[in-house]
Amino acid sequence: MGLITPGLGLIFWSALGFLIVLFLLSKYAWKPILSALDEREKSIEEALKSAEIARNEMSNLKAENEKIIHEAKIERDEMLLKASETAKNMIEEAKSTASLEGKKMIENAKVAIETEKLAALEEVKVQVGILSLAIAEKLLKRNFSEDTAQQALVEELVNDLKLN
Amino acid sequence: MVRKFLCLSILISVFWLGFSNVVQAAGDEESKTGFLLPHVMDNYEWHFATIGHTHVTLPLPVIIYSPDQGLEFFMSSNFQNHDTHKFGKDYGVGGYYIDEDYTLHALDESRAFYDFSITKNVMMMFIIIAVILYxxxxxxxxxxxxPGTAPKGIASFIEPIIIFVRDEIALPNIGHKKYMRFTPYLLTLFFFIWIGNLLGLFPEAANFTGNIALTFTLAIITFIITNVNGNKDYWKHVFATPGVPVPLLLIIVPVEIIGLFTKPFALMVRLFVAITAGHIVILSFIALIFVFESFAVGLASTVMVVFINFIEILVATIQAYVFTLFSAMYIGMAVAEHDHH
Known part of the structure; x- marks a missing residue:
């Protein structure tokens, strides 16, 4: 058998052998292995993709949460501001009402005092009148017959009283 | 891993030394190196060792088809001298004999016959096929x-190779449209050559992938696949190369046609030479021991044989890769769709 002359027998057997191996392996080895590899690669790719999507969703959620928290904070601040303003207003109002009321009361009191004063003066006048009358009566009782001049004087006095 | 390779290599070398050719030590120069070529060539019997006068051989069937006598079956041992196990014209059977160079002849020179014997290499191929299929x-x-789980065991060993052949050899050379169609062929080709190369490195193994008949067959299969799948562009490139003036076509077209055949020819020669040369180098180092009959040379040769075995393991892989790569490239050229020109 020559070194560089291909022998017919070996060509025949090796062609037969190789083709049988090619057929068997293609059908029972490469087909399942290649399709399994393909499937696995696809599933890995899908898993990676879905992980990416989940991560994006997570970050979206986080951003949304932060936004909500931010909004809530703003709202709270606003509410606090409003509340303090309302409180201030209320205090202010209460203060003004109170002072108004006080003034009114003082006014009323003043009026009452004036009235009382007038009443008291009137009373005093009446008392003075009564006292004067009593005095006059006493005087008259003593000096009625004495002098007409005196009588005239008393009359004058009484008139003066009335003028007051 | 490296240690395993080292152990394997040393084992292989020890086997080479231990079994190969103990008998050759005694004898003239010719018999000391004469085992070399027969060792890398095909044979009708599988000769393992000769211990004293006992030949440890595996006789193989000799199958001959001739138009006049039909299919005939013999055993290789029928053609040998019973004691010396030598073939020769004197030991012919059924009108055939095997000469000293292990070639089958008909006693009647004018007779036509076809030799379909299960030779040593065919036997080796059966072993390789069994290993691959297993x-x-x-x-x-x-x-x-x-399905869908991480690979385990043998699967984890071959999966990276399958992915490599698919993604690094088939895909870039054939293109993503058609590469899946040729991947099974390329995978089979790669593993067939690779495992054949590796098993061929074992001591007493036959030089199957370094036989020109095998490389011829594989090259022819690639040639057929390439040209059967050749599209319009491919044939146009061969017979009416675009962009070339008509007078030049007279030169270009024959060159292109020759090119069709040089591609598989290169495939055939490359694998044959690389593997056979490696075997010859290893055997030569072993032959040195018998030529010089010295312990020092024996030691040096053993070291060299270990070293060459390492290289051969590398070459086994590279040659399988190269054969597959070039097949993929040729197929890729044949099925490529050109938008330009």
Whole structure:
């Protein structure tokens, strides 16, 4: 058998052998292995993709949460501001009402005092009148017959009283 | 891993030394190196060792078809001298004899016959096929039984190679449209050559992938696949190369046609030479021991044989890769769709 002359027998057997191996392996080895590899690669790719999507969703959620928290904070601040303003207003109002009321009361009191004063003066006048009358009566009782001049004087006095 | 390779290599070398050719030590120069070529060539029997006068051989069937006598079956041992195990014209059977160079002849020179013997290399091929089928089918079982899981066992060993052949050889050379159609062929080709190369490195193994008949067959199969799948662009490139003036076509077209055949020819020669040369180098270092009959040379040769075995393991892989790569490139050229020109 020559070194560089291909022998017919070996060509025949090796062609037969190789083709049988090619057929068997293609059908029972490469087909399942290649399709399994393909499937696995696809599933890995899908898993990676879905992980990416989940991560994006997570970050979206986080951003949304932060936004909500931010909004809530703003709202709270606003509410606090409003509340303090309302409180201030209320205090202010209460203060003004109170002072108004006080003034009114003082006014009323003043009026009452004036009235009382007038009443008291009137009373005093009446008392003075009564006292004067009593005095006059006493005087008259003593000096009625004495002098007409005196009588005239008393009359004058009484008139003066009335003028007051 | 490296240590395993080292152990394997040393084992291989020890076997070479231990078994190969103890008998050759005694004799003239011719018999000291004469085992070299027959060792890398095909044979009708599988000769393992000769211990004293006992020949440890595996006789193989000799199958001959001739138009006049039909199919005939013999055993290789029928053609040998019973004691010396030598072939020769004196030991002919049924009108045939095997000469000293292991070539089958008909006693009647004018007779036509076809030799379909199960030779040493064919036997070797059966072993290689058995190993490949065992490896691949048991790997495939994993994918069938546990789809979608990480590879285990043999599957984890061959999966990276399969992915490599698919993504680094088939895909870039053939293109993503058609590469899946040729991937099974390229995978088979790669593993067939690779495992054949590796098993061929074992001591007493036949030089199957370094036989020109095998490389011829594989090259022819690639040639057929390439040209059967050749599209319009491919044939146009061969017979009416675009962009070339008509007078030049007279030169270009023959060159292109020759090119069709040089491609598989290169495939055939490259694998044959690389593997056979490696075997010859290893055998030569062993032959040195018998030529010089010295312990020092024996030691040095053993070291060299270990070293060459390492290189051969590398070459086994590289040659399988190169054959597959070039096949993919030729197929890729044939199926490529050109938008330009």
């Amino acid at each position: 490896l691949m089918l048991s790997a495939a079982k994993h994918y069938r039984k546990h």
